[in-house]
Amino acid sequence: MSMISDDSETDLEKCVQTYEEEEIELPENSSGAKLTYFLAPYFFEKTWIDDIILALLGAYASSCAPLAYFCLRDFYDNKIETKLSDLFSPLWMIIHYFLCFTFSFLNFIYDRKKVDIETKALRKLLKEVAQVDLTGDPVAWRRIASRVNHFSEEGGHHYSVFYSGEHCMHFFVREIVKPIECQTYDIRCYYEGKMYGNFWKDPPNKVLAERALANYNKSFENFGELSHTAEKDECRDGIFEKYHNIFNISMVYFMIIETVSFVVMIMAFIISMISCAIFNLFATAQ
Known part of the structure; x- marks a missing residue:
């Protein structure tokens, strides 16, 4: 009985020794490896270039809402001169660029876990x-x-x-x-x-x-x-996913608000122009 026990212990020791001899290298073992795992594909596969281009497009597209606002304002009050810096406000575009770029980057990190x-x-x-x-x-x-x-x-x-x-x-x-x-x-x-x-x-x-x-x-x-x-x-649950979901939901609502505002102001501008044209037509006829 003791011989069997000794043999089992010997086999177990050999097994443990074999396991210990093999070095396990994983990205989670060090901070540098963690950064490499998540960020290396982002730079070496040139994903960052696409994100920069998309963020720039998003920043310029965000100028549609100010454009609709200034068109509506100038229609009712042409005393105020609209400048190009008003349509393409640096602060407005920087904020939208940052939001679009962060949105793309966080989605890349999230997809990297797949x-x-x-x-x-x-x-x-x-x-x-x-x-x-x-x-x-x-x-x-x-x-x-x-x-x-x-x-x-x-x-x-x-x-x-x-x-x-x-x-x-x-x-x-x-x-x-x-x-x-x-x-x-x-x-x-x-x-x-x-x-x-x-x-x-x-x-x-x-x-x-x-x-x-x-x-x-x-x-x-x-x-x-x-x-x-x-x-x-572990790649789906946790703090990162919660913040990722919160940020994405916030971005969706933000885009909806801007889109609705743009549509409302454009519709108001179009209706105002049509109404003005009708009134001018009747005034001319009289």
Whole structure:
């Protein structure tokens, strides 16, 4: 009995030693890596150029409301001269530029938390989930995320796929477990930059996904916990998402108010011109 116990302890020590020898590198480990994970694609993929252009367009488009106001004002009071600086007020445009740029930037950060995974990296993820002891290894998902990141970088991808172990786990549950659980089998990935939606239809991929799911199920006492786990996502919940939602809702209401104001003033201007033309017509006729 003691011999069996000693053998078990020896195997456990070997397992722990093997785990300790493997270095786990993830963006969440350091502040610099965190910034690189979220911001590197923003600059190197030149997304910031698109955001600057869109913000400038938004700033110039925001001048429509002042234009409608000054047209209406000049119609009733032509004593006040309207200057170009009134139509394109620097302060007004700077505020709108800042809001538009912040809107685009926050949406980029939010979308960055989604994973556009390549087909090969997805296969690597499924292989790791199928092989790793999810119950015995306390940092199994961190280890899987690190291995997939290294594999992706070796394949020519410039950025890490997963931010953390939890990010990796929630991606697996959301993108692999849920489609199989709901029997939609809509497992999406990317191949050479294009979305590849037939991952499940490929027999080797199907077998690999089933093996990974079977090993994942072993780490839970019942299947119901999968749904509970899938609903929690560190990349969707938290302070950032709350502020992101508040900012987006505020921007929508702000745009609605400006649009309604512009439409009302334009309609008032058009009605005023038509009314004035009718009155002048009757006055001329008399």
